[in-house]
Amino acid sequence: MENIKVKKVFDFSLLRRLFTFAGPYRRSFYWSMVMTVLLALISPVRPYLIQLTVDKYIANNWIQALINISLIQVGMLLVETAMRFLFTYLTNWLGQSVVKDLRLAVYKKVSHLNLAFFDKTPIGTLTTRTINDIEAINDIFSEGLISIIADVLMIVAILAMMFFQDWRLTLVSLSPFPVLILATYLFKESVNKSFYQVRNAVAALNAFVQEHITGMVVVQAFSGEKRESAKFKKINKEHRKANVDAIFAYSVFFPVVEIILAISLGLMVWYGANQVLNYQVTQGVMIAFIMYLNMLFRPLRVLADKFNTLQMGMVACERVFKLLDSDEYLPDHGTKSAANLKGAITFDNVSFAYKDNDYVLRNINFDVKPGDTVAIVGHTGSGKTTIISILNRLYDIQQGRILLDGVDIRDYKLASVRSRIGVVLQDVFLFAGSIYENMTLRNPNITREQVEAATKMIGMYEFISELPGGFDYAVMERGSTLSLGQRQLISFVRALLYNPAILVLDEATSSVDTESEMLIQHAIDKLISDRTAIVIAHRLSTISKADKIIVLDKGEIKEIGTHEELLKKEGFYFKLHSMQFKKASV
Structure with a gap:
């Protein structure tokens, strides 16, 4: 499982790259920034109007002017409320659009990565990238950068108004601020650390639950409920501790x-x-300053x-872009179409390794x-x-x-050949x-009639109808x-509906009962008469009619021939056949 590590440096290049995704929505971004500036300018206005009301209109008993300025304040409040609604809606809409x-983009990238990438990357990690991490990126727009800019601008506007009104009173009022700055810094560091711990704890919980629910049959079959519950209890306790640490920081900071x-x-x-007693500050200024401080x-x-x-x-942004930058995909530079493929196959001195030089196939011809x-037959792990x-x-x-058909497979378009x-x-x-x-x-091009015909061909129609x-x-x-x-038969119909030139059956009858195997064999006999078929099976009895049998052992071809020819050689195939015959007779 990948742990999130605390980072100290803010990566502005990453932020610039993220905002390229906001390009199609730049109008909403610009409007949200306009709202940010306007809200910062409007914020100090209401306390100032109240100051005027107290010092000028109430003091002089100007009733009509008092009514007018009160109506102006109500109008200002309504305008500010509408602007805050629009600001919140725009920033969240922008975030969700980018998300x-x-x-x-992430899903398209993942769907085109090669299988080697999935062999080494847990499914839970990719799920987190596609859902949780991208949702965290939304917070950059809705609760992060734009919101921070709005708050900072409002603080600057309020401080400017306070200093404009009375700089001495402002300095006295702000004298405890160094303590607040220190407390804010300590709170930020504490919450930042605990937030990372919470995210890691949640990831551990998700991974454990996903794995054990999927493998619950194994847990119960080996009476492992208590052992696994003990492991879960430990992970759950760590999750609680991480959350409690965060709660503690909030509980201290806000008081x-x-x-x-x-x-x-x-x-x-x-x-x-x-x-005020010395007539150097008015009562209206005092009331306004109370509002300024609260704001x-x-x-x-x-x-x-x-x-x-x-x-x-x-952090989530960095992880998502790391996935988007992955170059682990199959190159698709082919230009030829395989639409008219007849089904001739040639393996010319083929060697293959899943990792480095650890070849699992060697010189296959x-x-x-x-x-x-x-x-194709052979022991488990032979490379079939x-x-x-x-x-x-x-x-x-x-x-x-x-x-x-005599053309290098890499010269075909990838989707076409598949x-x-x-x-x-x-x-x-x-x-x-x-x-x-x-x-x-x-696939909208496959009709219901074609599906019904295919199921009737292999004898599944009655079962599905019931x-x-x-x-x-x-x-x-x-x-x-x-x-x-039944699942195997559905998969078989799925392959037939696409009318392939080459039909591949990878252990297609290994998990079915005798009756289902007979249905598949019946369908195979009908379908392979006009197409190339490659059959991989442990049950040698199912491939005795094959035109050619390839015997693999440890990634190398040991024998090639028909069923009768290979039995006469009394080599690898003969030994495999004898072993299965002996097991069947026991």
Whole structure:
């Protein structure tokens, strides 16, 4: 799990890059800044109007003028309220708009990264980047930078008005401010540290819960409830401690601010009262200063918290841009279309490694004619599934060439070549949605009639028709309400609907019962007659009719031939066949 570390330096280059995403919404950004300036200018006006009311209109008993200035104050209050609403709405709208574009950019980036990236990056990390981190970036606009600028401008405007009114009274009122600045700094550092701890604790909780809910069947099967509960209790305790530390900082800081405000007001009243008695300060100025101080302390209470929010948003921003800058994707420089692919396959001295020079395939050479059925067999870890992965260009090879119809696979457009290869994987993944949506993958070009025809071809139509809602039956998460065989058959139909030139069955019958296997074999016999098929299976009985069998061992081809030819050689295939026959007879 990736921990968030406290950072001291504010990265302005990162902020500039973030604001490029606000480019399409620059009008809203400019208007929000205009609102910021106007609100800062309006803030000191109401206390000043009250000062005039007390010193001029009430003192001279000008009733009509008193009514007029009161109406002006009400109008000013309404205008300020409307402007604050508009400011809040604009900043939040701007933040959500940037978040929308960022989240789309991250999702597009993730969907185009190669599988090697996902092999080493936890799903929880990518989920956090796409959702939590980007939501934190929204706070930069709604509660961070623009809001901080607004508060600072308001503080400057209020201080300017106070010094303009009476600089001596202002200095006396602000004499406790050094204590407030120190308290604000200590609060910022404390909350900043605890905020990072809270985020890390939340990440730990999320990772633990996600992992253990997914693997709950293993936990319960091995009676591990108490052990795992003890681990969760420890993580949960750390989460509570991190939150309590943050709460403690808030609990200390806000009373300190109130005390400092009370001291400032007390000093102002003590000094101002003497000035009033000596006719050097008016009563209106005293009342205005009370309002100024309250307005001054209001943004100061939250300014440190907003700085922390801004910093956390920048940390999230850095992590998101790090993902966007990732170059771990397959190059797609091909220009040829695979629309008319016939299905000839050639592996020419192919070697492949998932990491560095740790090759899992070495010097693989074989040819497949269009329409042939080729079986690949071997022990677990021999490289069977890897061959399928590189054929579908989920990974790029380090050495050699893979040719489709005599053309290097890298010369084809990536999406085009993948659309002509249908794959039924051993681990079937079903999305939340209906059976129909899982079969078509929401492709609008596939009709209901085509789906029904495909299911009838492999004998699934009656089973689906009996489900509540038929083809609109809602598949639960990962298809948990369906059997392994049923999920496998749905995946099989999914591949058939795309009418591939090359059909790949990766352990397609390894998790199904005998009846389902018979259905699949029946469908295979019909479908592979006019297309190239590559079958990977542990059950050698399912591939005995293949035109060619390739035997792999530790990433190398040991034998190639038909079922009968390989049995006569009494080599690797013969040993595999004998072992399975012996197990079946026990």
